Amino acid sequence: MGLLDGKVCLITGASRGIGAATVKRFAEEGAIVYANARTPNILDDLCLELSETHNTTVKALYFDVRDEIASKKAVIQIRKETGKLDVLVNNAGIMKDALIGMISRDLMQEIYDTNVFGVMNMIQLASKVMMFQKNGSIINLASIVGLEGNPGQLVYSATKGAVATMTKTASKELAPQGIRVNAVAPGMIDTDMFRSIGDEKIKEHLANIRMGRLGTPEEVADVILFLASDLSRYITGEIIGVNGGAMV
Numbered sequence: 602m603g604l605l606d607g608k609v610c611l612i613t614g615a616s617r618g619i620g621a622a623t624v625k626r627f628a629e630e631g632a633i634v635y636a637n638a639r640t641p642n643i644l645d646d647l648c649l650e651l652s653e654t655h656n657t658t659v660k661a662l663y664f665d666v667r668d669e670i671a672s673k674k675a676v677i678q679i680r681k682e683t684g685k686l687d688v689l690v691n692n693a694g695i696m697k698d699a700l701i702g703m704i705s706r707d708l709m710q711e712i713y714d715t716n717v718f719g720v721m722n723m724i725q726l727a728s729k730v731m732m733f734q735k736n737g738s739i740i741n742l743a744s745i746v747g748l749e750g751n752p753g754q755l756v757y758s759a760t761k762g763a764v765a766t767m768t769k770t771a772s773k774e775l776a777p778q779g780i781r782v783n784a785v786a787p788g789m790i791d792t793d794m795f796r797s798i799g800d801e802k803i804k805e806h807l808a809n810i811r812m813g814r815l816g817t818p819e820e821v822a823d824v825i826l827f828l829a830s831d832l833s834r835y836i837t838g839e840i841i842g843v844n845g846g847a848m849v
C-alpha cells in the first residue's frame with residue numbers, strides 16, 4: 602500500500618529540482634501523477650520509466666504556469682481523464698536577485714507572474730475541481746526568505762511572502778469545502794536554483810545552517826508527500842520549514 606494510492610496529483614515545474622523529486626516520490630507511493638514542465642518532451646522518458654517501475658500512470662503536461670488558458674486546459678484534461686484532482690503541488694518558481702535601486706519593473710513583473718499570479722491561478726483552477734468532490738490538498742512552495750527576508754531578494758522574498766499569506770487565506774476559505782492548503786518553506790536546497798547564487802555565497806550560507814549542510818530535493822519532497830497524504834488530514838493553513846536549522 603502506498604501513501605498516495607490512486608490519488609490524482611498535479612505537480613508544476615517538474616523538469617528538475619524539487620518538482621522532479623516530488624514526481625518520483627509520489628509515483629513510488631502509488632499516485633497517478635501529472636507532471637508539468639514548459640519545455641516540450643523533456644519529461645517523456647522519466648514519465649515512461651516511473652510508470653513502468655511503479656506500475657502507475659505518470660503523465661507529462663506541457664504548459665507554462667503564466668499562461669492562464671493553457672493552465673485551464675491542463676486541469677480540464679486531468680478531470681476528463683480521471684474524473685478528479687486530489688492534490689496540487691504549486692512548485693514552479695523562479696528566483697532572480699537584484700539590489701534595491703537596481704530592480705526594474707520588468708524584473709518585478711517577471712517574478713510575480715510566475716511565483717504569485719501563476720500560483721493564484723492554479724489554486725483557483727484546482728479548487729474548482731476539488732470543491733466539487735469536497736476533498737483535496739494544495740501544497741505551495743514558499744521559502745524561508747519569504748518569512749525572514751534576505752538582502753538582494755526584495756522581489757523574490759516578497760513573492761514567497763505572498764505565497765505564505767495566500768496559503769493561509771486559501772486554507773481559511775477552502776476548509777469548509779474539504780480542501781486543505783499548506784505550504785513548505787525550504788531553506789537552502791541543493792538544486793539549480795540555489796546553485797545559481799555562486800560558490801562564494803553558497804559557502805557563506807553553509808556557515809549559517811545549523812545542520813551544516815544543504816538540504817536535498819528529496820528531503821523537501823518527503824514533507825510535500827506528508828502534506829499530500831492522509832497522514833496530514835487534520836492539518837491546514839500551515840507553513841512547514843524544511844531548512845536544517847538555517848538562519849538568514
Ligand SMILES: NC(=O)c1ccc[n+]([C@@H]2O[C@H](COP(=O)([O-])OP(=O)(O)OC[C@H]3O[C@@H](n4cnc5c(N)ncnc54)[C@H](OP(=O)(O)O)[C@@H]3O)[C@@H](O)[C@H]2O)c1
Pocket residue numbers: 613614615616617618619620637638639640664665666667691692693694695696715719742743744745786787788789790791792793794795
Ligand atoms: N532550492 C531552494 O533552495 C529553494 C528554497 C526555497 C524555496 N524554493 C522554491 O521551491 C520551488 C522549486 O525550486 P527548485 O530549487 O527546485 O528550482 P529549480 O531547480 O530552478 O526548478 C524550478 C522549476 O520550475 C519550473 N518553472 C519555472 N517557471 C515556470 C513556468 N512559468 N511554468 C512552468 N514551470 C516553470 C522550471 O522549469 P524550467 O526547467 O522550464 O525552467 C523548473 O522545473 C520554487 O518555487 C522555489 O522558489 C527553493
